[in-house]
Amino acid sequence: MGLEVQLEPAFGQLSVERAVMGSTPPQRQFLFHLHAPDSLHLGIHVTDFHSNTWEAVRSVSQLDDMQDSIGIGGTWSEFIDYLVNSIKSEHTKLVLEGPLNSDGAAxxxxxxxxxxxxxxxxxxxxxxxxxxxxxxxxxxxLQLFKEFKSINESYVEERERSMQLSKVVSAEKERNDSIQSQLELYTKRQKIQRIGSSDINGAQNSPEKQATRDTKSTKVVNRVVPAYRRAKVRGAVLQDIEDET
Incomplete structure (x- = not known):
C-alpha cells in the first residue's frame, strides 16, 4: 500500500498559537512545505526561516494508524485526500509548546x-x-522557487495564447465589419433602385399620362375610312371579276 495519489508539493502560510493561554506568539511568519519524498512517506516542513524549523515524516503504516485513530471512514485514497486538503486549508495552525527562548519553542x-x-x-x-x-x-x-517558476511559465504561455486569440478575434471582427458595411451599402443601393423604379412607374401611371393614352386610343378606334375610298376599292374588285368572265 502506497500513497496511491500524485501528490504535488504544496506551500502555505500558517497561523501560530501558543499552547499556554495568554502567552504571546512569535511575530515571525511561518511557512509549511507538504511533499512526498517517495510513494511510502509523507513529509511536512515548517519554518520561520530563523530559529524555528520543524519536521514531520509519516510512513504509510503510520498514516493508516492515523486514519483509525481519527475515525475517518472511506477508502485509503479518500483519507489521503482529506489529510492533504486539511493541511492546505485556512484552518491549519502551528501550536508552539513550552517556553520560548533564543532557540525558539521547545x-x-x-x-x-x-x-x-x-x-x-x-x-x-x-x-x-x-x-x-x-x-x-x-x-x-528551492522547491518554492520551482513552484513559482512553473506557475510563471504557465502564466507566460497562457498570456501568449491569449494574445494570439485576441489577434484572431480582432481579425475576425474586422472581417465581419467589412461584410456588414458591404451588406449595408448593397441594401442602400437596392432601396434607391426601388424608390427610382417606383417614381418612374408613378409618373407613367399619373392621371395626365393616362388621359393622354386614353385620348390616343379613342382616336385610333374611332378612325373611319372615308366612303369614297371604300367604294373605289369595292368597284375595283368587281371589275376584275367581270373581266375574268
Missing amino acids: AAKLVAQKAKGMPKISIAMTKLVGSAATEAIANLS
Missing part, C-alpha cells in the same frame, strides 16, 4: 482541519537544528 504540533466541524488532525513535529534545519530551509526555498 516543541510544536501541526493541527489541521479541512472545515469547521470536521475531524481534526494533530501531527507532532520534530525540531530541526544546525545543518538539518539549514538543509530543510534550503530545500523548501
Whole structure:
C-alpha cells in the first residue's frame, strides 16, 4: 500500500498559537512545505526561516494508524485526500509548546482541519537544528522557487495564447465589419433602385399620362375610312371579276 495519489508539493502560510493561554506568539511568519519524498512517506516542513524549523515524516503504516485513530471512514485514497486538503486549508495552525527562548519553542504540533466541524488532525513535529534545519530551509526555498517558476511559465504561455486569440478575434471582427458595411451599402443601393423604379412607374401611371393614352386610343378606334375610298376599292374588285368572265 502506497500513497496511491500524485501528490504535488504544496506551500502555505500558517497561523501560530501558543499552547499556554495568554502567552504571546512569535511575530515571525511561518511557512509549511507538504511533499512526498517517495510513494511510502509523507513529509511536512515548517519554518520561520530563523530559529524555528520543524519536521514531520509519516510512513504509510503510520498514516493508516492515523486514519483509525481519527475515525475517518472511506477508502485509503479518500483519507489521503482529506489529510492533504486539511493541511492546505485556512484552518491549519502551528501550536508552539513550552517556553520560548533564543532557540525558539521547545516543541510544536501541526493541527489541521479541512472545515469547521470536521475531524481534526494533530501531527507532532520534530525540531530541526544546525545543518538539518539549514538543509530543510534550503530545500523548501528551492522547491518554492520551482513552484513559482512553473506557475510563471504557465502564466507566460497562457498570456501568449491569449494574445494570439485576441489577434484572431480582432481579425475576425474586422472581417465581419467589412461584410456588414458591404451588406449595408448593397441594401442602400437596392432601396434607391426601388424608390427610382417606383417614381418612374408613378409618373407613367399619373392621371395626365393616362388621359393622354386614353385620348390616343379613342382616336385610333374611332378612325373611319372615308366612303369614297371604300367604294373605289369595292368597284375595283368587281371589275376584275367581270373581266375574268
